[in-house]
Amino acid sequence: MSKNNKKLTTSWGAPVGDNQNSMTAGSRGPTLIQDVHLLEKLAHFNRERVPERVVHAKGAGAHGYFEVTNDLTKYTKANFLSEVGKRTPLFIRFSTVAGENGSADTVRDPRGFAVKFYTEEGNYDIVGNNTPVFFIRDAIKFPDFIHTQKRHPQTHLKNPNAVWDFWSLSPESLHQVTILMSDRGIPATLRHMHGYGSHTFKWVNADGDGVWVKYHFRTEQGVKNITEEVGTRIAGENPDYHTEDLFNAIDKGDFPKWKLYVQIMPLEDANTYKFDPFDVTKVWSQKDYPLIEVGNMVLNRNPENYFAEVEQATFSPGTLVPGIDVSPDKMLQGRLFAYADAHRYRVGANHNSLPINRPKNEVNTYQRDGQMRVDNNGGGSVYYEPNSLGGPKESPEDKQAAYPVSGVAENVAYDHNDHYTQAGDLYRLLSEEERTRLVQNIVGAMKPVESDEIKLRQIGHFYKADKEYGTRIAEALGLSVPQEVK
Template sequence: MSSNNRLTTSWGAPVGDNQNSITAGSRGPTLIQDVHLLEKLAHFNRERVPERVVHAKGAGAHGYFEVTNDLTAYTKASFLSEVGKMTPMFIRFSTVAGELGSADTVRDPRGFAVKFYTDEGNYDLVGNNTPVFFIRDAIKFPDFIHTQKRHPQTHLKNPNAVWDFWSLSPESLHQVTILMSDRGIPATLRHMHGFGSHTFKWVNAQGEAVWVKYHFKTNQGVKNLDVDLAAKIAGENPDYHTEDLFNAIDKGDFPSWTLYVQIMPLDDANTYRFDPFDVTKVWSQKDYPLIEVGQMVLNRNPDNYFAEVEQATFSPGSFVPGIEASPDKMLQGRLFAYSDAHRYRVGANHNALPINRPHSPVNTYQRDGAMRFDGNGGGSAYYEPNSLGGPAQGGSQQKIAPFEVSGEADSVAYDHDDHYRQAGDLFRLLRADEKERLIRNIVGAMKPVESDEIKLRQIAHFYKADPAYGQGVADGLGLSVTGMSSK
């Protein structure tokens, strides 16, 4: 047998017998000196890293991004610097609320996280398949996710918590309307759009900045699942989306998306009709039309799910020169929370793993930590500044664009509290049959709620978005909305 195909221990020694433990005679007991047995059992006990708190169930693929339009007037990001430039990337799709073993075809937003391995470091665009979110301040995120998880006593999903929170958080109405519409259950991961959701800042080589939003439009067309069919598939093949993506790529049917951006001049943020950094709102495409950027194509499946999909780590704070943060309060919280989750879940050196490691050179003074598996800097300089020729800062071209800050430090809400106009506009855009399914989905989701007070409070939000919206849900639940106002 060749040495390349010989079973070894984790320390490289050949294994003579992998079928039988070392025992004292044929009936044992087993000897503690069977270190191969002990190593196998001990490693098996530690094969699982902590599950992601959100986005636990996911599927991933490799591919590339190709620039099709010159947008250097807006950003100096190197991977967008010329038409035809191609950048390798990895994407992870996911559900939000379910556990690692949950079904793919549940009603839930889908994570849409893209890692671009650019020549100036990794750029992570960590969004969803919806352009908005349920809340707009990161301080509410732990509470929101608690409502999506299991009751601490019964360990069952809790519709009372879900709708109690939403009814007391009217900013959620826009996203709730999307979630409960046909778009709440995509047919496959290939047949849905993706969005950066947040507002970001682009900066060009002259230091001029604009605000930007990202839209990935599926080239396969948008397709959604019927509620009853989705439930049937969830029972028969809970990994349906994962399987579909793998099989499509495996047979050469490579899915693709066209990336567009909306671009807003900096000063418009001060005069636009709502706060453009509020992630519960969309920008009108009449005001800021979509501009094509390039094509994303997925053409290679992972070789190992754990190594590439489970250990993949994404952070909205992984920027490259030319792309920066905005004052979006949800984004500001995510800049910290995502990388911190990975430090806990995978380890302090998660960015050194092959799936996360940049394709460009990495020169840091970070040392040590659990699972440091490279040279750890050897004997080179391990502090900065130094006079030993160690890596030095790049200067003004790599610094962020200056921006003004003002005001008193305080716990301050967004200035705009119209949570109903955009949800109502979306409702009115739907065809009659789409409205009917939306209302039926909401009624089905709210029926288990035990409190009529919670139901009526939520119905009032639907009614303010559009009276027909609120009335339809009320009728479905057998509740009266007499005296409700759309004002």
């Protein structure tokens, strides 16, 4: 493997001291806006593809509603969750992650699961995936990770060397890699998969008391997956298979349904739980924090125009309503900036005024001008604040709940670095047939990797998660588990 002494630099030539950890206030953050290297990476990354989405380019969408079935007002003051039976209109977009707009639906890839609730207090977005975890846990690594999933700049081909080199050097990815390479890596349809908010969020009730939450959308159709061979065959026969299936199901009245649950953790548990609850590469045990029912999601209407609705739909985990706040999750903190910035670049500064994104309630801002201004631009009304002319004013009762932060401003990793226990637990939960398919999928994906050093480094991670897991993959690749790992 080639070695060099070149220093990584910013675009203005300054050396980068830490490219693995963003700068936070203490070990849990929040992330500091003074980390100009992080901001440059995220902002530049959002502008690397024109005009389709950098990630989640291929997608399908539908309209529907959410109905509350359980009273959880003791945990959150969010208006759309305020009473059993209340319905809120919504729009959802499903997507693959790495492929281009014309790529096949049935590839092995996580699926985006983004839901926009049109509440009476403004829009609320849950922007998740069909997996409860992710490959990385700090947004500063996101541009590099997605580069490995894209095409080689010289050959314009997918590059398994880059994929496995990055994963083998980022052991926090092991849990998600195990899920991706398992049967769940290729859902049979978009209707037959779960969805997750993935990140930890904060609910706050009317008294200002908070809890940490995780979202789980459980499919009412049952989980169904397809094998690598079937996925490959369908990709050649009908690359739009998932898109077509969703449209046809709704069109004939077979409305897909999911039941939303949350896990709820008391705020103080975050300091003592066995895994850092803000690390998106980890899950909370459902034995420790059981699923609590929230309500039902039903999709019952197809878009009238794909571009106007599915393609121009914009989602951000920073699109919040009173009663729902964010957490110190470092990956989430980066997404708060990156997603909205991507929409301002891709769709325009006024993307929220487009019909698919426009809130149902009245919008009162002092924002003016910019691309895609489709209303009267505020007419001749007052355009600054504070003012004495009767313009809209802030409402202190809607401020986000305060929480303490402390620590030294520095580039720092999460305190907990056990990347193997949960991946090993998942492997041991699988049946023998599921384990065999998992190993076959991983071996098939790793065989094209040219470097044995990369293969052995990754085998070491599998072995640390479970000895059988690593040994089976090593033997299938004609290699031995590195002695230093045993």
